[in-house]
Amino acid sequence: MWELIENNKRRSVRLFVCLFVVLVVLGALIGEVVLPGARPFTGPGIWLGIGVAVVFASILGAVAYWAGDDIVMSVSKAILVTKEQHPQLYNIVEEMQIAAGLGRMPEIYLVVDDAMNAFATGIRPEKAAIAVTDGMVERLSRDELQGVVAHEMSHIVNRDVLFMSFAGVLLGSITMLSEGFLRGMFYSSGSGSRRGKLSGGGRSHPAILLIAIVFAVLAPILARIFYFAISRRREYLADATAVRLTRYPMGLASALEKINGDPVDLEIYNRFTAPLFIVDPYVGLHQSQRSIIPTGSTHPPVEERISILRALSGAGFRDYQSAYVKIRKEAELIPERMLRDKTAVPLREATAGETAGVEPIRKQKHRELGDIVMAGAGFLFLPCVCGLKMKVPPTLGASSVPCPRCGRLLILPSVTAGITHTGPEPAQKSVADAAPLSYERKSDGWESFACDCGHPVQLSPLFRSRFIRCRGCEKDIEIRYPGTTR
Amino acid sequence: MMVSVLIFIGTLLVIGIALFLAIVSIYNGLVGLRNRVKNGWSQIDVQLKRRHDLIPNLVETAKGYMQHERETFIRVTEARAKAMGAGAGSPREVGQAEGGLSDALAKFLLTVENYPELKANENFLRLQEELTSTENRIAYARQAYNDDVLQYNNKIEMFPSNIIAGMFQFLKSEFFQIENVKERETPQVKF
Known part of the structure; x- marks a missing residue:
């Protein structure tokens, strides 16, 4: 598993550099337009712009680091669940903690929402938490729920939460800066002379102005492409890791099937928490959006994830890799040299036990969950x-x-x-x-x-x-x- | 003459240092792996203990409902005692004893099928979930342990680390298997 984390780290650094470069260039161009020097790119505006952009992103980053988890949890209206309240959910999480070799037990939260979804937080790994909606706990069998929890646990151990949160901060900064700039340009275009007075110097070169506007339009799109590409990769990797942990891909596959067929939309949808969920909560909300921007989803198509999981013949990363290549007809997901499983990792059989969806059990589960919510x-x-x-x-x-x-x-x-x-x-x-x-x-x-x-x-x-x-x-x-x- | 001797000695020195560093790093790697194996084993131990602690409660809850199944209870209790006795043994011995316990539990839970009242008992349901979870935990702890053992044993057998392993007497570790024909069928009840 450690090889994956290493690989992830390297790729994430590349992503960060790309996003950071976009942010800096954007800052420089905006600065240059707002405070132009005597000749192009000589004034103080360019440095001021970069400074403002970086400081802005740093402040957002600090907020995300110190308060991000709490913000996400309170936005999601999540209730902390103890072992006494829901022993099964607690047990499943603890099982996955053992399988993943995570040093500390993550906190478990129940999100009061009829939609089926789950997410993990923990920018600081010692404050990791897993949240599931009560709609999910109610409708999934034990094995399915285990698959979902394993996927979220994989996000924690692969450090996805950390990387995606900070990448999200950079993406957010870029989007906000360019939006603010474009809006400012739009409103001040009628009274261009005033802007000239404010800046003190001469007006910016029209060519630079044009470049700045074009870049401000393109930058968020560019950043989003970087961001979504890496986010989707990480979903596949989290699936692969989840299979490695549970050794039972059918659980996750059938959970995804149920979630996919679920018509209820997530009420607590939030753009910044989207990549943390097990399936993109956005897709259900705005089905039309998906086809317009092909890069616009944080998650790969669920059908594809399911068919990869169903095609697995073993639980190792190597097995996932070969199924991935076969179904996606794409280059490898994990570099060959990173695969260190020398022997086959066998799958396990289904846990005997409850069959999900049986009406009395569902009713009982529903009542239990209701009690937790009411106690909360x-x-x-x-x-x-x-x-x-x-x-x-x-x-x-x-x-x-x-x-x-x-x-x-x-x-x-x-x-x-x-x-x-x-x-x-x-x-x-x-x-x-x-x-x-x-x-x-x-x-x-x-x-x-x-x-x-x-x-x-x-x-x-x-x-x-x-x-x-x-x-x-x-x-x-x-x-x-x-x-x-x- | 003098110069060539010096070069010769220098080369020897460099090779010696390089060799020493290589040995140190291989040795440290082996120690790290051995500790991971040890830690993995203690994790299994924790979960097995959890399993043993669960059984008296389970038997106590079931007794009120299953008065005519004395034999089943005795079998489970004896298997538990045996498994606890094997606690300090080698992985193979523990695996065998735990396999016996798994067998007895499976039979016990099969008998429970005939007692619908017991199956509806809230306390029993709770214990059953605990048992399911414990079986899973054992499986996952075993999984992690066996992965580490495989890596450790490979290191001990493969060149060049096998030389170091032989010199400092790193011994191969045993895999942990719960030896049972129906080993993967964790003792559980169908609802």
């Missing part, structure tokens, strides 16, 4: 004696609520400190070192309250011990009995 929104789970689990919104405002099935009055928990935490910040962390929790019993009947971690704790009428252990955070909670009611 601060909902309280009140189990009733009759077996009903009531989900109470945090904004109810009453201290008790009747059970809709049996009519018993359920007392709302008084200890609600922890459950007001919403969003990606896990509630457990914030109260990890708090003083021992206690709860006072109100009656002799069934009672339930929420632990500080948000996990509901239920007391039966027979419960008489001094402590109860919360099943969410494993902490002991002291139960006090007021003398009068006892």
Whole structure:
């Protein structure tokens, strides 16, 4: 796997140089037009332009590096998922972490979206995270979900997130600069004399002006071609790595098939996060756009990826390479000297177990996911004696609520400190070192309250011990009995 | 005369230094690989332990539902004890013992098929997911370990690193296989 990372690095450096050159030339030309010297290319404008372009890109880059992951997660409205909440998803990610030999377990997020998609973040690898939509978890079988998670894990171990984020920053800077310049030219063209006054010097040479405008139009397109070409390559490589990790290409293939046939569009689509997803969320949104600009997709056609995966006879990079060459009728994906698998890497068989799409299982999955989402929104789970689990919104405002099935009055928990935490910040962390929790019993009947971690704790009428252990955070909670009611 | 002797000695010196550097780099490479193999093995160990820890819970949950399957329980418990006993052994011994456990688990889970109530038990479902995941983890840890062993053993056999390996007694590592006829059929229940 390491050879791939090396290869990726080298190619990425080339991409960076190309994008950077485009950025610098653009900056220089704009500077020259705005602040022309006495003779062409002698004034301060050219250096000022380069400086502004580079500083601008650096600021964007710094923001992406330090806050990018958090921004992506909050834009995507993602909820942090713990092992208790969704053991299967957690297990699958941990399995892939073991297979990939990643030192640290990535965080897992659930994106509340009916569309089927997934993405990985982690510009800093130690802050890596994998996010999947709940539509995906609900509709995919275990093997399929594993394929998807493996693909995202590959993006992390191949350092795709890092490279594509910074390439995206350069692309974004180029686009914004040229857009700003062209707009400025358009609005000031009516009053050209004013621009002359502002710059202090003479007007820029008409030929240079023309070159600058043409370049400003072409630069974003050029940059996008570089960017998309490398992004698509990385998708193939991530597929190859995913197969290498799971040794089961059929899982990923059938997951891609399901995703491709899914009519629901991703609500949280965002231009800058697009290359991170497992399939391009853009394609579904603007089908027409795809044919107009052939270079306009960050992802290769899904059909092609599926047929490569289905044609594999082994799980090694060499197998992927030969299938890739056969189907794409193109030069090799990975340079021959980089392939170090000397022996064949065998495929594995399907995991026996659940069959996806069976209605009762899907319903159950749907309910589980709904619970996670509700817990993330601060909902309280009140189990009733009759077996009903009531989900109470945090904004109810009453201290008790009747059970809709049996009519018993359920007392709302008084200890609600922890459950007001919403969003990606896990509630457990914030109260990890708090003083021992206690709860006072109100009656002799069934009672339930929420632990500080948000996990509901239920007391039966027979419960008489001094402590109860919360099943969410494993902490002991002291139960006090007021003398009068006892 | 004097000059040619000096040249001769100088050449010898250069060759000697080059040889020494080559030996050092090959030796360090071998040590690095050996450590990776060791680390890979300890990863497998962690997952096997996880598997062993899971079984008492599984048996405990199932017992209430399957009162007439004492033999199955005994078989699983014994296989687990044997597997735990083999924990410090060579990869082959561990593989054999774990294979026995896999067999017993497969039979156990086959019996579970006859108890729909148990299959619907929430706790049991959770344990089953854990078991599936553990089997996968073992498979992936084994995969990584065997990849490293292959690389390490190749280095030990191939020229010129085989000379260094022989000098410093780098021994070939064993591959890890869970020896079982139905080894790839991880013990799981069909819903």
